[in-house]
Structure formats: structure tokens, C-alpha cells
Amino acid sequence: MVRSNAVADFRENHGIPSSIVQFHPSLPRVLPTARWVGTYLVAAALCWSALLPLDLFAQGTGSQPAKVSLDFNEIDIPVFARFIGELTGKNFVLDETIKKQGGKISAFSPTKVSPDQAFSMFVAALEAARIAVVKKDGNLYQIVPMGDLPPERGVFVYKLKHANATDLAAVLTNLVARSQTVAQITPGVRPPIRPLTEFEAPVQVFADKATNSIIVSSTKNAWTHIHAVIHDLDIRRKQVFVEAVILEVQVDRLRQIGTDPTQVLGAGKSGFLQGIGGFNRAPEELASVAQAISGVAAGGATGGAVTVLNTVNVRAFMNLLMNLTDTNILSTPQVLAADNQKAKIVVGENRPFPTGQAQGITGGTLVTIERKDVGVTLELTPQVLEDDLIRLEIKQEITAIAENVAQTIGAGSASIPVGPTTTKRSMETTTIAQDQQTLVIGGLVRDNITLSEKKIPLLGDIPWLGWLFKSQNRQTEKLNLLVFLTPHLIRDDADMAELNARKARDVNSLQRDNRIEEPTRLKQDMLERLEPPAVMPQGSPSDRPSRP
DSSP, rough: OOOHHHHHHHHHHOOOOOOHHOOOSSSSSSOSGGGGGHHHHHHHHHHHEEEOOTTTTTTOTTTTTOOOOEEEEEEEEEHHHHHHHHOOOOOEOHHHHHHHHHEEEEOOOSSOOOOHHHHHHHHHHHHTTTTEEEEEEEEEEHHHHHHHHSEEEEEEEEEEEESSSHHHHHHHHHHHHHOOOOOOOTSOOOOOOOOOTSSSSSOEEEEEETTTTTEEEEHHHHHHHHHHHHHHHHHOEEEEEEEEEEEEEEEEHHHHHHOOHHHHOOTTTGGGGTTTOOOOOOOOOOOHHHHHHSSOSSSSSSEEEEEEEEEEHHHHHHHHHHHHHEEEEEEEEEEEETTTEEEEEEEEEEEEEEEEEOOOOSSOEEEEEEEEEEEEEEEEEEOOGGGGGGEEEEEEEEEOOOSSSEEESSGGGGEEOOOOEEEEEEEEEEEEEOOOOOEEEEEEEEEEEEEEEEEEETTSSTTGGEEEEEEEEEEEEEEEEEEEEEEEEEEOOOOOOHHHHHHHHHHHHHHHHHTTTOOHHHHHHHHHSOOOOOOTTTTTTSSSOOOO
């Protein structure tokens, strides 16, 4: 017995899946004669209507739309689209690619849903198969692969809180440029799946300096990833406050300190020198000298020209150097720098240096000059590492005018000005320190030559014979340049308030020590604002009088 051709024709004409017809129990499996064809067609139509959702052709009562139950497993997309079209009254146009490739989708609803909900389930099922439904005019919809769907673009603005718009725009532009690479696709080979870090081209990033904002022109999908990157980069950066003391001290004095500090300061000048015996310290071993002075164990180690001292050693060493008459403090700069931002301090003079001369039309001499900074220059670039460690890139330079070098060549009217001669001492290093840990950089030694003359008035000025009544002394001393650096990590507003309060106390202490007149009302207000507010117990009135 064979199945009737009429059943196959009916199934093909109506797009009924063969499994539905073959396994439904209400369909007869054998047709003995052709006279049963009409009866079979009627039965098949009834069975097909029975296979559809029960309430497909039920009319809604009142204003409520009809509800259906969806139970489709691996159904052809054209069949599902025709069912949704009859249910909702929408018209669908299938893309040729979908017709050729085919495809099946599934949709289940344990409860009855409205036609609009059924349409939403249909769209979601297609999206799961990477197929999109695009609305055209009126009730017309087009079903196309998502790869052929033009992305929805927009312009998005992100107002930054902490980062710099120009710098961040450069980072994003570089990131987008690296991800938007053109891949060679071989015909007939499926293109590779792009990772989520790739952006849909084209993506344009702009920076608005006036409002410190980032402007992005891209698709919504790309903006989602870019927004996450901007949010992670727009964070408050830590700051580093660096206190520096740059001074010169005679090498002989350092050697004398290491041998017997009591002879340098004299008896009774400093109480912490009691109980110190004899020491044999080289002038470069700053940690050992500081240990001998303070009488406590050194808080760090020496390596090369950088020495790490603890707080007690630094205080003792600095107190000793301040009491020496042979110590010359060149500068005490203090600077606040953001993480990974260079800070520069210049303390000195802008001196003229002749660079050339020419004969003028009127007979005079024209001299061209160039001005240069002469003094102390300190450049710092802090970088905050893990565990509150601070990496410091230090560049320090000291230039001075050589006093004993002639500034002209020749004599008399034939002399030519060449300008002053400068001495230069520079140092570049990178080191890592902890928060509030003091670094001492030394080893920059220079020779200071002093010429002195003693003579008997008038007799010492006699040519040739004057040497019998005068004498000259040439003294050379070595000066060691020491740089003390103490970084303070500023994490948040509380650390900044603590730093301001400490500086306010330093100003008050300086005024008391030097007997400076009382500050004006304005200065007093500024100092009071720097002080942290006192925590008053609840319910207790403040004793401070109210300001007018």
C-alpha cells in the first residue's frame, strides 16, 4: 500500500512539515481507491486545522485580542512567518539568502499569548538564529540576515570627571584604529567571528577641550564597549607631594662628623649626641654618619649615590647640618605632582650671555645676547605603584657663575667679551621609595677655590718690592652636594586636608621662631581654613565666637 499523491501535493502546496502529517493519528495511512480522495482531503484539512493552535481562529471577546499557544520545534522559517502573518496581519518579505540557505527555528509558550507577544517571540527566535526583522512602510517587514543589516549609528557624549579629554581621545583613537583591520575573506569560506573587543567601523572619537568631554560617533554596540573603557580610565589619580632640601656641605666637615661629632658641634649644643664614642666613617656613607649621630639603627640601606634613611636619622642628620657654619642651603623646593606627571622647579636667575657681536653702521659694536637660567633646577616624575610604593624619576641640575674666570679675551681695546663661565652639576636617577620615606642623594663634589691676600698698606703696592710686604693664600675645599627628598602620597581629600594642616602648623611655628608680627585678619582666616575642623561632641555648643 502506498500513500496517495494527493496528500503529498497538499503537504507541498501548504508547506506542512512531513513529520506533522505522517505521525498525526487522525490521518489515514492507506487510501485503497481514488474515490476516497475527496474524503481524505477534507479529513486532512480538518487535521491541519487541529494541528494549529487551538484558538488560532477563535475571535476575541469584546476588545480583547485572540490568544494562542505556540508549540513549534524546528519549524521552517517561511512556515513560521506565514503563521505569524495570518495571526497578526503583517506582511513579510524573505531575503533570497534565507530562502536558499533555509533554516529552522523553535518557539514555545506554556501559556497563551497575544498576537503582539507572539510576534515578539517570532522576532526573538529569529535573532537567536542571527536573523533580523526590519520594518518597512506600513505593515511590511523584511527578514534579512544580521550581517546584511545596516548598523544603527548615533553620536554619544561622555563628560569626563578626572581624565583629560585630549589625552583620552588619543588613547581611544589608537584603540579603535588597531581593532578596525580589514580581513581578507575567501569566497565560499565563512568569515571568522569577530571578538567583542573589535568595534564596528567606522568609529570616530573627538575631544572637546571646553567641556572636557569625549564625543563618539559609532553604533550603539560599539558605544557600549567604548563607554566601558572610558569609565575605567576616567578615575581620580593619586598625587605625590615631594619635599626637597638641596644643600652643600664641606667634605672635611662630613669626615669630621664621622670621626667625632662632639668636636664639630661643641659641648651642650645638642642633647642627642651624648654617649657617642669615636667613629671612623667615610664622608660618602651617609647612613652610617646619620646612625652615629642619632644613636639608633639605620632605617635603610645605601646603594650607589642614593641613601635611604628613616625619620629619626633624617631629623638628627638635618639638625646637625643646620648647626654647621660650613653648610650652604641652596634651595628647599616643595612640589605637588599628579601620578605620572612631570613637575619642574627652577630657583635662580636669568643671566645674559653674549652670543656674538657685529660692527654697526655708525661705528659702534652691536652685541647679541642670550639669556639662560642659572641656579637650581629640579625635575620630578612620580609614579604610584602597588602597595603605596612611589617610583621617582629625578633630574637635578645646578649651574653657577664661575667667579675666578675672566669674561673677556685680550687686553685693552682689543679685548673681546666672551661672557661669564658657568659651572654645572647634574644628576639623573630613578629610585623607589615608600610613603614618607626620605631619600638622600649625594656624591656631587666640586672644588671651591678661595684666594686671599694680606699686605701692608702702601708698601704692598710697590712694584716688585711689594712682594716683600704682602702674601697670598690659595685655599681649596671640596663641597659635597646633598639632596634630601621625602615623597608624601596623597590618596584622597583626607590626605590633602592633613597636608594643608601640617603646612599651616609649619607656618605658625616659623612665625613664632622668627618672631614675625601677627598675621593680618585675612592671613589668619586662610590659616584657620587650612586647619582640619575639630570634631565637637553632639549637644555641646562651640566656644568659638561667631564671626560677623
